[in-house]
Amino acid sequence: MENALGEYQNIVLLGGRSEIGTAIAQRVATSFTQKIVLAGRNLSADDVESFRSGLSQRDLSSIDVSTRDFDAIDFQNHHNFMDDLGLDSIDLVIIAFGQLGDHDELRKDPRRAADLVSVNMTGTISVGLAVASAMEKQGHGQIIFLSSVAAVRTRRSNFIYGASKAGMDAFAQGLGDALVGTGVGVTIVRPGFVRTAMTRGMDPAPFATDSAHVAERVAEGLRRGRRVIWAPGILQYVFTILRNLPTPIWRRLPIN
């Protein structure tokens, strides 16, 4: 259950190895939390161990951390996946899996581009619906979708990734609207450039941040009941401008 202070008893992280997802799950967990399920492909005891060590830094080593096999593109099993969790109540689900890909290679290989979209968008929509339906049945729950500022205005240097995030972001917005009054809440997180293993070697975009900061913003946003959380916060204003910028100007911008 979720308590009055916005603490969660059972948390599921889809994308159990996602650096940002992990940071969010660890940050949102409190002494009220009982179980955290890390879901992903081929998660090992080492993954659990490293997750636990992050928790013990916050004095939360009593939380039961376990793993589940989960494949974002195994659409047929997404409903079963939720049922098989065997949790009395699923209070918070963080949907954090995703791929960034090498944009130049993706452009040359439509097949791989389609695969990336399958994971980032189709997989998110499929499992997002399964999560929403499980939560509607229990009459409460919170879903966090890890989107990106790339969903708001896509840059030419990563528009395939941007398109996939735009798709899942639009889905999450609509899902949030559809779930009003069901007891289920949707939160969309739109980070900018985050320095993680996934972005190592890339030139950071302006206002680059790290996963700890994103997690901090998410915790704060949940406490205040925000529907969309930007990290860092200033990107909300930057991207409001960028989104409305006329195309000829946008094309000339160095960040594009």
Add this chain to the structure above:
Amino acid sequence: MENTVRRQSLTGWGRTSASSCDVLRLSTSSFTAPSELSSIESLLNGSARGVTLRGLGRAYGDPAQNGGGLVLEMADDLRDVSLDADTGCVRVGAGVSLDDLISFLVPKGFFVPVTPGTRFVTVGGAVASDIHGKNHHIDGSFGSHVEKMTMLLADGSVVDVSDRSDPDLFWATIGGMGLTGAILDVTLRLLRIETSWCTVNTRRCENLSSLIQAMSKDDDQYKYSVAWTDLLATGSSMGRSILWRGDHASRDEIDSSVSDPLSYQTKNLGSVPPLIPSPGLVNRWSTAVFNELWFRTAPKSRTGEIKTIPSFFHPLDAVAHWNRLYGPHGFVQYQFVLPFGAEEILHEIVAEISRSRVASPLVVLKRFGSGNKGMLSFPTRGWTLTVDIPARVEGLPRLLAQLDEMVLQAGGRHYLAKDAHMTPESFARGYPRLDEWKAVKNRVDPKGMWTSDLARRLDLVQ
């Protein structure tokens, strides 16, 4: 009976942790006809997430909601009340509100044995929470005045339950948060009164120590006693308070020109509108102003003031929906009891809350007398402090976790009718008879049909 179930988002009075439930509003009298009983049963069997009983939804947290499951909203009217003036007992449908019951009883020279700070609770809810009032130090809690109850059990049987017929079930139900079965009606022992007025003595205490001293000294000379405390005051006035104590006025204590000494009327001062924007109107500054005025306008010491029942017992009821003042994220009402002798811890807790600067305009201190045999009944001998706090104040989880630990270490416990944040572990530490209660629960409801969001949160139902 019309079985119109509607899907509805429910919260407690604190307006936190909403969940969506299938709500069916009905009268307890509909359970007594066998045909209706079976239709309810069929309804129950179809529900995979169990059934929760709800009265007027005045518990602060999540005991009267059942996310994804069925909620039976018990609503009875005065047709479900029968008074035996000779024995001073009343048999009353569990869905009757204390508001209705009091307005029915007072003109006849009777009063409920215990009333909480609001009239807007049902009799069933009063039993299930084993509520207490300003007279706990003298008269104990609501459950101590219950002669017997009629209950619908999970197997579909309707039984009379009393301390003699089935003491285990009786004392598991009093304070049992509606998890042992549906209370259909309650036979209560009443209090006889001569007038509908109260005599009230008021005094200001400059800090917590002087308040504790005053209450310890002569609380027992008054039937009713309660204190309001200012937690924003610091230094030597930390815990400055107003102490109200009183009793029902006898006929010769009121003006002899009053034609009807038992006339009873309630007042309505208005209602708080539904759309108070986040973060609400209760903050450090508004609370500081309120507290200052409240303290300053109270007399230093006044004796023998005559007040009406509503203004003495239920001042907040005059403002409908006052819970909306806390904004859309709601509030928690943190209430605990500490045994006598733990006054130092009480001081520390008050200092801790005061230091945290959380805004709380409604802080109430009260001395409890002995508890009863209710297995999960809250009151025990000691000090009970009640603090309202906006639910999403920064750092609140940490503060409450710290206070929980201080309370539990000192041998205290928390009140389920108010609780909205505890863990199964912290709850169990405060209630040593929990296993005994679970055994009764298991006996009368082995499949765990009666449940609630609270039961799931605190692991009360297997």
